[in-house]
Amino acid sequence: MKRRTFISTAALSGAYSLLQNDRLLSSIKPITQSQEQSTMPFTLPNLPYPTDALEPSIDKMTMEIHHGKHHAAYVTNLNKAIEGTEWDKKSIEQILAGVSKLPVAVRNNGGGHYNHSLFWNWMKPKGGGSPTGDLASAITRDFGSFEKFKEQLSGAGMNRFGSGWAWLIKQDGKLAITSTPNQDNPMMDLADVKGVPILGIDVWEHAYYLKYQNRRAEYLAAFWNVVNWDEVAKRFSGK
Ligand code: MN3
Secondary structure, eight states, X not given: OHHHHHHHHHHHHHHHHHHHHHHHHHTOOOSOSSSGGGSSXXXXXXXXXXXXTTTTTSOHHHHHHIIIXXXXXXXXXXXXXXXXXXXXXXXXXXXXXXXXXXXHHHHHHHHHHHHHHHHHHXXXXXXXXXXXXXXXXXXXXXXXXXXXXXXXXXHHHHHSOSSEEEEEEXXXXXXXXXXXXXXXXXXXXXXXXXXXXXXXXXXXXGGTHXXXXXXXXXXXXXXXXXXXXXXXXXXXXXX
16 A cells, blocks of 8 residues: 555656656747757857957956867767767757756766856856846845845855856746756756756856866856846746
8 A cells, every 4th residue: 555655656746747847848948049950960159259258257268168168078979979869859958858868978968068058148248237127026026135146146156066057047937046066957857956047157167267266256256247137037038
């Protein structure tokens, strides 16, 4: 009896999380603009600004290596890991939503490609300041104030031991903060805390070490000067 109860509960929660994944997926804006780009072979997107455009907050050499070497390698290795499998017609969003069933190379490189594709757009030259409109209201509603929100997201970045990301996510219209190790992200079916990524900060050492060395807190403080709030607001609204 006990065993049967356990099995049916497990089956139910499996079905429930599948449903949750589908709902999550349908609310996510794709990172690619066209259908042709949305399946493998995935390609390295161009940076939306020159590599020196985020100086002095993020230095030129870091941007060159981060985009031209690290992100490029994630793309190459993701294509290698997907080629010849049944996943070669799936979008990156679908791949990440089912990543627990795939080899770890897909989790690492698919996450790497997806996270960085978003990350470049979450920054812009002469960015920073504060959000406006619905996003600003939601931040005040869910965190108390913009200052408290910044403290919490920076704190998530500081407390991530080793490599990973700090995230602002949307869960059923509500905002929350979480962090993930390595190149995981909150859209992955294996994430502890799931949601739609609205803003993410890369806290891998490769994102800041050339300029800030071990001073992750200084990098996080500088990040706020380059945030592209228009892009964050667009992802928040889902449009
Ligand atoms: Mn990175």
